[in-house]
Amino acid sequence: MSLLSVRGLTKRFGGLLANDTISFEVPEGMLLAVIGPNGAGKTTLFNIISGVLAPSSGTVWFDGRDITALSAAQTALLGVIRTYQLVQLFKDLTVEENVLVGSHRITRGGIAAALFRPRWVREQEGRLRDEARELLAFVGLGQMGEVFADRLPYGQQRLLEIARALAAKPRLLLLDEPAAGLNIEETAALADIIVRINRGGTTVLLIEHDMSLIMKIASRIVVLDFGRVIAEGTADDIRKHPDVIAAYLGDETTADLV
Amino acid sequence: MLSATQLLQSLVNGLGVGLIYGLVGIGFCVIYNASGIVNFAQGVFVMLGGMIAHALLSTFGLPLAVAAVFAVVLVAAVGMLIEALVVRPMWNRRAPLFAIILATLAAQILIERLTLLGLGDQPRTYAEFTAGGPLKIAQIAVSFQLFWIFGSGALMVGLLWLFFSHTRTGRALRACSQNREAAALLGIPVARMLLLSFALSAALGAVAGILITPMQYTAYNVGTPFGVNGFIAAIIGGFGRAGGALVGGILLGLAQAFAIVIFGAGFKNVAALSLLLLVLLVFPNGIFAGLKGAGKEP
């Protein structure tokens, strides 16, 4: 059974049809990429899956449950964790604190716990800080824990966002154009990190523009154009698919396809 | 028991005050649109308009029209001073918006104090623009000043509309409000636009103050209530929409008049504020921005 099941998702914004009966399955452990030209409806799709938007029709199923009507926070609590196209860091918090916030869903403790600090809270805090340091080291930000998040250069902010998402121990990780704005080296490092996350057992759903990144790491690709799925398959399938080539005709990324 | 005539009379007067609130509210919108700043010194422009006009009339015996023009120009200059000395330095140092707002509030208090020191604390007023008794329309007395307010108000709104839609500077200002960076890239001098927005806003406030003084009075501390009510008007209309601010002001004036008649003068503010709260809870972004609920977007 699939971990994520998208069934007939349609989304209208007034007269604009952003998503048109999109359906696909994501089995557990897969690294699936959603690609398509600008305006194809990829981010809208993510917004619907992660609970930010409600679809006009269709459903989203996660781990056997219909999660279509759940809010963003509720969806996240189930383990569906997303990152944003435009980096959304907590600017007034340090790098380490950003990652600590990430672990919100897998921890407990409200006001009383904060005030009285019983032993389990102190132990939890200790554990969290250790795990945060490990995650930061994993993405390559090992020494930056005490730095304020807004001081990081762009590429490192992206990595921080991923570390923060990982702190939530996601069951499904949604990455929205994680390579946007990164140079070649940074993209390669990112690709490596994403593959290692996936190999560690986390299901990853990825939106990307960068064809070389997708082709190298995705085990399965879904192609959108004008809100509809026009192709689905492995990297090889997609590379040769006439509809996909037509959709990208004139786009400089075609060179990567053929 | 309340008669229809009393009610109507009250509403007519409320309409006049409401238009003034609307003008003040438009002033808030002009600055907010150009910069995102809520200028809490807005009320002081209203006060200065009336006070300076009175000073010019009584001290120099100038004819009304001349005094009014001078007053507006002077207040516009004060507005520009506030921009140059208080807002711009903070803007350049990337101060948090709220700190800038706080500074404008401090500027308002400072100017009020200086006015108190310079002109004393006596309330004062001057004659209505056109002498003669109120016009009686079916038992309802419509003061001539009210006509001046309606007329001038309409004129100001019309001039503003013309300015924003048909002049280069006006369009440049609108561009700034929509996207400051793009405007800068197009060569629009954004800093100068900010200065202009303060001058314009101050002038609007001054006109409002000059118009309303004959119907009430003016004193060093009338600025704050006008500022607060103008702000409420802008909020009701959906902050940033000038037309909305005008309508909001009128609604507020009417609501207050209504409340005074029904509940007595003491509850006028509570009524105004309750209206505001009600509006906000039903239209979280102001009446003209439409209905937007909480939770997921539809």
Added chain:
Amino acid sequence: MTLLDSISIRSPRSWVAPIAVLGLLGLTAYAFGANDYLVTVLGLAAIYGVFCTGLNFFMGYAGQASFGQNAFAALGGYGTAILCAGYGWQPLPALVVSTLIAGVIALIVGYPTLRLRGHYLAMATFALGLMTYEISIEWNGLTQGYMGYSGIPPLGVAGYELGSDKAQLVALIFFLLAGVWISRRLRESRFGRAVRAIAGSEAAASALGIGIARYKLAAFVIAALYASVAGSLFAHFIGFISPEVFGLQMVVLSFTMLYLGGIGTTWGPVIGAVIVSLMPEMLRGLSELQDVAYCAILIVILIFVPKGLASLFDARTARRAEVSTSAR
């Protein structure tokens, strides 16, 4: 990266706390030796310090706007006044009950209001504050109207009253330090981080499972509780309250203190409260021009230290250099 760089971009060291506490205690000791007026001023500073610490929780940590916390101070102040002076209650139980009532009302009022954003929220909370002010003037029977409520006993425990102002000042400093300690504890916890995350990015916070509405409401109620305690303390300290006390001036003063001291920091509200309270004293000599000078100084400080005075201790704002990319 040089050693200097690596020091200056890190979060503030915890030496601010001991310095602040010592500074407070030092001021208190000085006030004891100096004149009674200074004791009163410092006492008011402590009360405002409590108020601002609560305000900081909602505005600094949660990043929301509330222009109406004075309403809750009024609730606390009048609650204490009515219970103690009117019904003969002991101060501490009255404080607890008033604070609880304020908290409940904050919960009820906050729930619909916090759906608003930005200046709409500011305006709605401002309306609340103004309405409380108007009601406290009009509802003569309960609040004794604009004449104010007098005869409020000083702070005390189980029948023992803290007779002198100096004794009350010590109690107030204690309340202040307790309030700061609570604020610090809350800030450095899962709860506090969630609240601060909301200020950073609501979208990202909810994408990590944080229920935005719940945490905002919690922060709002916390701020209300602090405000109510401050109001009650004021009633005991001065012995007399009136609607004016909890009016617009409180809003303006508290914001000034908060921004001057440094919003979002632990000690900023206290630093701001002390400085803003002491400043009129230092300007006494200017008589008429006192207010003008006060506003002018405020404006100057806001221009040149826009993040507040506490940020001067916070090395990260003291320099503007970029972090080098080679830091790996």
